[in-house]
Amino acid sequence: MRNRLNVSVRKAKSEAGPPTPKPPPELPLCFMLSHLEPEGPVRLDGLKLSIIELAGLELDEAKLGAFAGALNACDFPLQLLVRQHPPDLNRLRRDLTEAQPKHLPERTRDAADSARRLLAELESRPGILDRRFYAISEREHAAELRGVLGRSGLTLQPLRDEPLRRLVIAAALGGTPTERDPDEAAEVTIKRAEFELDQDLQRSLHLVKWPRSLVPGFLQQLMSTGAPMDLSLHLGPIPAAQAARQLEWQKVRFESARSLSLRRGKTLSPEAEIALEDVSRLRNDIQRGRERLFHASLAITLHAQDPEALDELTQRASAHFAASLGQLGPLPFRQREGKLSTMPLALNAVAAWRTLDTSSVARCFPFSPPDLDTRSGALVGIDLRARAPIVYDPWDGTHLNANTAVLARSGSGKSFATKLGVLRGVSRGVVAYVIDPEGEYADLARASGGRVFSPGVPGQGMNPFVIDRADPEELLQRIGSLRRLIEVMVGERLSAERRAALDHALASYYASPREPSGFRDFYRFLESDDPEALAKLLRPFESGSLKHLLSDDGDDLLKHEALITVFDLHLLEPELRPAAAMVCTETVWAAAARDPRPRLLVVDEVWSIMQHPEGAAFMVSMAKRARKHRLGLQFITQDVQDLLSEDTSRTITGHSGRALLQNAAFKLLLQQDAAAIATVGDAFDLPGDLQRWLLSCPRGDGLLLAQGQRFPIRIEATPEETDLIDWRPGQQTQPDQQKGTPS
Numbered sequence: 001m002r003n004r005l006n007v008s009v010r011k012a013k014s015e016a017g018p019p020t021p022k023p024p025p026e027l028p029l030c031f032m033l034s035h036l037e038p039e040g041p042v043r044l045d046g047l048k049l050s051i052i053e054l055a056g057l058e059l060d061e062a063k064l065g066a067f068a069g070a071l072n073a074c075d076f077p078l079q080l081l082v083r084q085h086p087p088d089l090n091r092l093r094r095d096l097t098e099a100q101p102k103h104l105p106e107r108t109r110d111a112a113d114s115a116r117r118l119l120a121e122l123e124s125r126p127g128i129l130d131r132r133f134y135a136i137s138e139r140e141h142a143a144e145l146r147g148v149l150g151r152s153g154l155t156l157q158p159l160r161d162e163p164l165r166r167l168v169i170a171a172a173l174g175g176t177p178t179e180r181d182p183d184e185a186a187e188v189t190i191k192r193a194e195f196e197l198d199q200d201l202q203r204s205l206h207l208v209k210w211p212r213s214l215v216p217g218f219l220q221q222l223m224s225t226g227a228p229m230d231l232s233l234h235l236g237p238i239p240a241a242q243a244a245r246q247l248e249w250q251k252v253r254f255e256s257a258r259s260l261s262l263r264r265g266k267t268l269s270p271e272a273e274i275a276l277e278d279v280s281r282l283r284n285d286i287q288r289g290r291e292r293l294f295h296a297s298l299a300i301t302l303h304a305q306d307p308e309a310l311d312e313l314t315q316r317a318s319a320h321f322a323a324s325l326g327q328l329g330p331l332p333f334r335q336r337e338g339k340l341s342t343m344p345l346a347l348n349a350v351a352a353w354r355t356l357d358t359s360s361v362a363r364c365f366p367f368s369p370p371d372l373d374t375r376s377g378a379l380v381g382i383d384l385r386a387r388a389p390i391v392y393d394p395w396d397g398t399h400l401n402a403n404t405a406v407l408a409r410s411g412s413g414k415s416f417a418t419k420l421g422v423l424r425g426v427s428r429g430v431v432a433y434v435i436d437p438e439g440e441y442a443d444l445a446r447a448s449g450g451r452v453f454s455p456g457v458p459g460q461g462m463n464p465f466v467i468d469r470a471d472p473e474e475l476l477q478r479i480g481s482l483r484r485l486i487e488v489m490v491g492e493r494l495s496a497e498r499r500a501a502l503d504h505a506l507a508s509y510y511a512s513p514r515e516p517s518g519f520r521d522f523y524r525f526l527e528s529d530d531p532e533a534l535a536k537l538l539r540p541f542e543s544g545s546l547k548h549l550l551s552d553d554g555d556d557l558l559k560h561e562a563l564i565t566v567f568d569l570h571l572l573e574p575e576l577r578p579a580a581a582m583v584c585t586e587t588v589w590a591a592a593a594r595d596p597r598p599r600l601l602v603v604d605e606v607w608s609i610m611q612h613p614e615g616a617a618f619m620v621s622m623a624k625r626a627r628k629h630r631l632g633l634q635f636i637t638q639d640v641q642d643l644l645s646e647d648t649s650r651t652i653t654g655h656s657g658r659a660l661l662q663n664a665a666f667k668l669l670l671q672q673d674a675a676a677i678a679t680v681g682d683a684f685d686l687p688g689d690l691q692r693w694l695l696s697c698p699r700g701d702g703l704l705l706a707q708g709q710r711f712p713i714r715i716e717a718t719p720e721e722t723d724l725i726d727w728r729p730g731q732q733t734q735p736d737q738q739k740g741t742p743s
């Protein structure tokens with residue numbers, strides 16, 4: 001049967017004028033589909049449906065309990081559908097190509113090309129699957145269903161229009177929802193035990209015998225066998241009175257069997273005793289409203305490219321159920337019924353029901369942790385548990401802020417992960433600044449056509465003293481930042497009087513009618529009225545050994561913004577680096593305030609700034625405000641313990657390390673030190689197994705904490721990217737030796 005699956009969304013009457021009746025084409029007919037309306041599909045029998053996409057089904061007792069509560073409140077038939085298929089990253093690749101700045105240097109362009117190839121490779125890498133969850137009900141119950149599921153803490157996305165059309169076509173033809181030509185014809189051949197849809201071989205199966213007891217996450221193990229599939233659980237609630245009657249009857253049956261046995265001098269078999277106990281317990285729970293009974297039916301449609309692969313997947317799925325004494329059965333000559341049952345049609349065409357209680361149904365879920373894939377931004381890594389790409393854009397406005405904290409032991413790949421982020425950001429036009437105490441980012445910047453400044457070297461001074469005075473709030477914040485900067489420059493804690501005098505001097509300087517032009521200008525202003533002798537403390541920066549750090553015309557540095565700017569501090573004395581880092585941060589902030597757009601500011605070895613109380617206050621306030629000007633801060637540290645310690649005598653920062661982390665929407669924890677793991681585990685509330693894993697995981701693996709979830713992540717770079725990131729002078733000439741898969 002070769003035919004078109006032309007399911008266009010029919011607009012509501014008011015929008016499109018009088019509807020033109022059109023006979024339904026043959027292929028939708030085969031799928032029991034009459035047509036699509038903007039808010040849901042309409043079945044051939046006229047039943048109107050609504051489809052909700054669900055997210056946030058995580059394996060934890062509290063959430064499972066809430067989900068069971070939601071199911072208890074469902075008084076109408078419901079279909080839960082899970083689809084897992086190779087991801088379609090086509091759009092992301094296209095967006096990345098479009099966002100790529102023109103005139104990238106050749107090696108950066110090669111790296112960007114290779115990152116897109118990596119995305120293409122991920123689409124066909126075995127085991128990498130895109131997993132989506134849906135709930136389908138009759139449309140008249142849609143609002144109720146949204147209410148019930150929403151209260152149980154799930155994130156809901158009712159599907160309509162184009163996303164709805166894509167899902168329905170994908171559910172019919174196989175694969176993840178994607179853009180398809182609506183007039184493209186599809187060929188369907190239905191055989192005895194499978195059917196072919198174009199290149200896709202599909203086989204529907206159903207659960208003939210349910211396992212006696214369902215362990216939490218029971219279906220998750222099935223999903224993680226890595227088989228592309230559509231799995232559907234149809235539920236029909238049984239009214240409580242009827243359920244109680246049914247159980248009462250069963251109980252009576254068991255009890256009379258028992259008394260009969262006793263009269264004959266025998267006891268009931270252990271199995272029958274257990275069953276009697278189960279029935280009595282369940283009857284009580286139902287009467288108390290804690291449980292309810294459902295008719296349940298489970299069907300699966302597996303997808304493969306060839307018959308051998310399909311047989312292998314079938315075997316794997318059957319073995320999964322057999323291990324818990326269940327049985328997955330074939331559907332000979334009933335493949336169409338099986339397929340219909342796994343489509344979002346709320347239709348159980350297989351019609352093999354079995355009775356389940358609420359907890360058992362809830363325990364089938366969660367199928368897997370949610371994945372972090374927003375299909376926009378750049379590839380960050382691979383989710384090792386969900387086996388899915390981790391793709392997000394920190395600047396898309398959906399996150400708390402665009403800040404990332406990277407915490408890990410030395411040599412665990414912090415800088416590597418950061419450089420990779422910088423490179424992938426640059427390839428899509430995100431401007432990056434790096435404060436680099438070790439001078440290890442300069443090579444990357446030079447190779448990518450960026451700039452390297454060495455603050456402290458003549459002619460490379462910076463000017464954070466230019467402030468846009470139009471915004472009073474901004475002015476107040478910046479004066480606070482400059483005061484903290486000056487305190488760190490001075491290198492000692494100022495007395496209360498001196499601090500007040502400094503504050504006053506800054507405020508009067510910016511309140512005076514003449515245009516503030518820079519540090520030296522401020523210095524002269526300070527000298528003119530300086531009861532606390534502050535100018536003396538700042539003299540080294542004006543005319544002494546540090547006079548090249550700040551400049552009155554350094555403001556121009558940011559006029560012609562390069563894609564990457566590295567502030568290389570490794571030539572400075574270590575005691576001066578915190579002040580220099582703050583000067584650079586302030587200068588980048590000034591640029592961000594003038595022209596907000598997605599910018600990344602990397603502060604490596606942030607600990608060196610955080611050890612000064614004023615530096616710590618400066619960083620925390622920067623992290624809090626960064627979002628305002630679309631600046632994403634990325635702070636890196638290996639001194640996890642000092643940063644996180646609650647013990648104020650141990651560190652000078654007190655709690656500001658934790659405050660800094662609270663202002664990072666993303667936290668990347670790579671390998672940890674045995675000495676620090678307890679502190680890390682406590683600060684991030686990590687269970688013991690994850691703590692142990694962080695001690696032993698390979699370099700480049702770690703945990704990403706975002707959106708209240710934990711994602712085990714692998715940072716994976718292509719050979720071209722690795723080449724650029726790990727590049728050292730004198731190393732670049734032998735590309736052949738550089739190739740090879742990164743470990």
Ligand SMILES: Nc1ncnc2c1ncn2[C@@H]1O[C@H](COP(=O)(O)OP(=O)(O)OP(=O)(O)O)[C@@H](O)[C@H]1O
Binds near residue numbers: 408410700701
């Ligand atoms: N994800 C990765 N894939 C491949 N190689 C990696 C990865 N992460 C790190 N490496 C390798 O490990 C080396 C050390 O990593 P990196 O310099 O990033 O560690 P670090 O945590 O920044 O260390 P330090 O604390 O000393 O700054 C890198 O030069 C790189 O070759």
Ligand SMILES: [Mg+2]
Binds near residue numbers: 414415416
């Ligand atoms: Mg490093």
